[in-house]
Each structure stands twice: as structure tokens, then as C-alpha cells.
Amino acid sequence: MSNVPQLRFKEFSEEWEKNKLGNIFNITAGGDIKSEYVSNKKTNEFQYPIYANAEKDKGFYGYSNLYKISENVITVAGRGVNLGIAHARNHKFYPIVRLLVLNPKNDEDIYFFEYQINNLRLFIESTGVPQLTAPQISIYNILYPSKQEQEKIASFLSLVDTKIEQLASKAKLLQEYKKGVMQKIFSQEIRFKNDDDSCYPEWTEEKLGDVFKINAGGDISKENVSSNQNSIFKYPIYSNSDKNNGLYGYSDIYKIGDDCLTVTGRGTLGITIAREENFFPIVRLLVLIGKTKVNYKFFENAINSIRFFVESTGVPQLTGPQISSYKVAYPSYKEQTKIANFLSSIDSKIEQIQKQLDSTKEFKKALLQQMFV
Numbered sequence: 001m002s003n004v005p006q007l008r009f010k011e012f013s014e015e016w017e018k019n020k021l022g023n024i025f026n027i028t029a030g031g032d033i034k035s036e037y038v039s040n041k042k043t044n045e046f047q048y049p050i051y052a053n054a055e056k057d058k059g060f061y062g063y064s065n066l067y068k069i070s071e072n073v074i075t076v077a078g079r080g081v082n083l084g085i086a087h088a089r090n091h092k093f094y095p096i097v098r099l100l101v102l103n104p105k106n107d108e109d110i111y112f113f114e115y116q117i118n119n120l121r122l123f124i125e126s127t128g129v130p131q132l133t134a135p136q137i138s139i140y141n142i143l144y145p146s147k148q149e150q151e152k153i154a155s156f157l158s159l160v161d162t163k164i165e166q167l168a169s170k171a172k173l174l175q176e177y178k179k180g181v182m183q184k185i186f187s188q189e190i191r192f193k194n195d196d197d198s199c200y201p202e203w204t205e206e207k208l209g210d211v212f213k214i215n216a217g218g219d220i221s222k223e224n225v226s227s228n229q230n231s232i233f234k235y236p237i238y239s240n241s242d243k244n245n246g247l248y249g250y251s252d253i254y255k256i257g258d259d260c261l262t263v264t265g266r267g268t269l270g271i272t273i274a275r276e277e278n279f280f281p282i283v284r285l286l287v288l289i290g291k292t293k294v295n296y297k298f299f300e301n302a303i304n305s306i307r308f309f310v311e312s313t314g315v316p317q318l319t320g321p322q323i324s325s326y327k328v329a330y331p332s333y334k335e336q337t338k339i340a341n342f343l344s345s346i347d348s349k350i351e352q353i354q355k356q357l358d359s360t361k362e363f364k365k366a367l368l369q370q371m372f373v
Contacts, residue, residue: 116144264318
């Protein structure tokens with residue numbers, strides 16, 4: 001197999017060079033730093049970032065009044081679950097806790113090598129905390145093109161990364177906006193009005209058990225369960241999981257045939273979802289059906305705003321009798337609907353952005369597979 005990527009800029013045709021990382025970079029490891037050289041805040045004196053092996057905030061730890069590395073290097077996490085994560089750094093900083101620092105021996109593009117090293121599958125056998133040392137990483141072979149092609153690839157991928165960052169930031173801002181608006185809505189600081197600008201009636205506060213009939217899901221026989229949906233096993237099975245809306249599988253029977261709310265009663269408590277389908281609830285998933293006409297999307301948001309707390313020495317569990325005693329404030333059905341529609345419009349925007357974000361991440365993943373060898 002030739003050392004040429006599947007996807008390439010047309011002006012380049014030469015094969016990529018293969019070499020060990022230790023031949024391309026001088027590799028050292030960060031050490032300790034005394035507490036008097038560390039600050040949580042950036043000041044005129046403490047202006048140099050300190051980086052460790054963490055993944056969050058690219059390993060940022062704090063600030064120092066001295067630096068150990070000047071510029072134009074790559075750091076690679078040498079310990080823990082983030083083993084092998086690379087970041088290009090073109091500024092003065094101080095590396096700690098055995099963070100690996102790769103300093104190019106020749107004129108190379110550090111941003112290209114950040115992508116390429118992150119494409120490596122670095123694996124170290126260990127019975128304790130995984131650790132990657134300078135001698136270990138130095139023997140890994142890596143493929144790379146000319147400096148000009150390195151720069152072109154890195155520049156193109158950085159545009160994709162910028163798009164990902166923008167979408168992630170936009171989604172986060174919308175989520176924060178919704179959170180802030182919900183606080184004002186459910187504290188009644190913000191009130192909606194009729195179409196004729198008249199006021200709706202005052203809100204009512206009642207226990208959830210007075211507003212809803214509350215039951216809990218139970219067991220289901222194995223012969224009624226399938227991991228795939230088809231014409232027979234067509235009814236969703238929902239559990240207390242906080243992933244994939246609690247979807248467990250599919251059944252040929254259903255237990256709930258009314259619009260309702262499900263509330264997680266085990267593990268991560270209180271996650272509420274409005275359901276408008278026939279389904280089967282299992283493992284004590286709570287099911288709330290309105291005693292009178294209610295807007296379930298409104299109450300989904302209202303109940304998700306409640307902080308549930310259950311004292312437990314084992315797995316946290318929220319039962320029907322326990323949740324029934326929690327109070328909830330709610331307006332007339334018409335105002336419920338207006339609030340629900342408003343919040344759903346925000347959810348739709350967040351969902352659209354999240355789809356764009358996921359699609360862009362998949363696009364980048366495909367690019368990395370085709371632009372590197």
C-alpha cells in the first residue's frame with residue numbers, strides 16, 4: 001500500500017514520509033510545580049497557562065509566573081483515560097504531571113501533527129493508571145507530507161473545527177437561554193396573555209398526586225421483547241435510563257395507551273418526558289396521567305424544574321407515593337399550551353443545531369479517515 005491518502009488536494013502527489021515520532025520531535029515530560037508558582041486567576045504576574053493531562057479545557061490547570069515551554073509544540077496526555085490526546089500549543093506555558101511535550105526538530109506544522117497524532121491508536125498495557133512515557137511514544141511510526149501539504153490540511157480542518165465550535169456554542173447559548181426563561185416562567189415573573197391581550201387566571205399550586213394518576217412500570221416477559229422494531233414488535237419499551245429517551249427495546253404488547261408523562265424513578269431521578277404513543281413501561285418507570293385535561297409538554301418542563309431528593313443508602317429510587325407529595329404550580333390549560341408551544345419552539349431550534357453539530361462531526365470524522373494515512 002502506498003503512503004498516499006485517499007482524499008488529497010490536487011496540487012500534491014508525492015508519497016508521504018514514514019518516520020518515528022522520536023525522529024521528528026524532541027520529547028520531554030512535564031514535572032511538578034511548587035504551589036507558590038501557581039494561581040487560579042490570570043494576573044500581570046501569573047500570566048502563563050499551566051497544562052496537565054486532563055481533557056477538559058484542553059488540560060488547563062491554572063496560571064504560573066514562570067514558563068517552561070516557549071512556543072510551537074504539541075502536548076500529549078501521558079496519563080489516565082485521556083492517554084494520547086494531542087493539542088498544538090503556540091504560546092508560553094508550564095507542563096505538569098508528566099504531560100508529554102513534543103518539540104519539532106525541523107520546520108513542521110504542529111497543527112497537522114495534532115490531527116495526525118490524535119488519529120494514532122496509542123495503547124499501553126497497564127494494571128494501574130495507564131501511562132505513556134517519552135520513550136514509549138517515541139517509537140510510534142507516523143506518516144506525514146511536505147510542510148506545504150501539512151499546512152493546507154491543517155488549515156482546512158481548522159475551518160471544520162471552527163464550525164463545530166460555533167455550533168456547539170450556539171446550542172449551549174440556546175440551552176442557557178431556555179433555562180433562564182424557564183426560571184422566569186415557572187416563578188411567574190413572565191406571564192403569557194390571551195390573544196385579545198387579556199390576562200389568564202392566576203396559577204394553582206397542587207400536589208402532583210392531585211393532578212395526576214401515578215403508576216409504576218413493572219416486568220415484561222422475554223418473549224414479548226425484541227431489540228429491533230418490526231410489524232409485530234412495534235411498541236416501544238421504556239425504562240429509567242437517561243439515554244435515548246429511556247428506550248429499552250420493542251414489544252408486541254403495550255401497557256399504556258394514553259398521552260402521559262414518564263418520570264424516571266431509579267438512578268438519575270425525575271427525568272420527565274411527555275409521551276404520545278402506545279408503549280410498555282418497565283423497571284418502576286413512573287407513569288403520570290392527568291386526572292383532568294392537561295398539556296403534557298408544559299408539565300414535562302414543569303416537573304423537570306423540580307429538584308427531587310430521596311434519601312437512600314443504595315440505588316436512589318422515587319416511588320409513586322413519594323412523587324405524589326411534591327407540589328407543582330400550573331396555570332390554566334390555555335396558558336399551559338402557550339408556554340408549552342413557546343418552549344417547544346426553543347427545543348426545535350436546539351434540536352436543529354444539534355443535528356447540524358452531529359452532522360459536522362461525522363463529516364470531520366470521514367475527512368480524517370480519508371485525508372490521513
